[in-house]
Amino acid sequence: MALQDKIDQDIKAAMLAKDNATLRGLRAIKAAILLAKTEKGPAEELSEQTEISVLQKLAKQRRESAEIYQQQNREDLYQIEMEELAVIERFLPKQLSREEIEANVRQLIAETGATGPKDMGKVMGLANKRLAGKADGKTISEIAKTLLTGG
Template identity: 45%
Template sequence: MDLFERVSEDIKQAMKAKDKVSLEALRNVKKYFIEAKTAPGANDILTDEAGLKIIQKLVKQGKDSAEIFIGQNRQDLADVELAQVKVMEVYLPKQMSPEELEVAIKAIIAETGASSAKDMGKVMGVASKKLAGLAEGRAISTLVKELLA
């Protein structure tokens, strides 16, 4: 069962369970999946890889929105966003721990031969590809800066 079918099945389960938070989050995910499938050149196909990228983007947007709501003293709205993020994160691969991420980035730095902050672009290019879905881009970037400094 591919990711699109899995989300569709989970929407049915959320309807039966009357789980409004999950239902809203999953319907939003499915909306973006359908938009991606019907985009010009997509030929009505959505790979799991593309689906994961969509979910990662939605999770990041949800977390960013929650931060903004918290900054505006709207914890009620932040809680809604974070609850939906939690539903979507189930579909993402397990995230790396900070220790695992540091080991992986050190290996990439050694592999690319980077030695200073000037080489950050080179390291980030490789790290972004290798660690896609396993760690947030912001965390990767911060750690690369620290290690190259």
């Protein structure tokens, strides 16, 4: 079942259940997918990878907003962002733990023969392809930088 069909079904269920938090998150996903489709062209279907990248972008936006709201002691807005994030994460693949990411990056460093920070681009290019959808690029970058600088 296509992601958009699943979202439409879940929107109907959330409306019937009067679950406003879930409904907000689902509508945000639907809007982002429709926007991505119109950018590709009217007859184009989104690939699964494109759908995942759209969801990751939404999740990242929610995390960043939540962090800002928390710093500004706006618990009400923080809660809204976290509720929407929980809905978005239901549609993302299982995220790797920091330890799993580190193990993958170590393996990639060995495969590429990277020896220091100058090889960061080589490692990151491969890591972003292999771990796409399973890990945040910022986390991958932090781990790779630490490992390549000997930290």
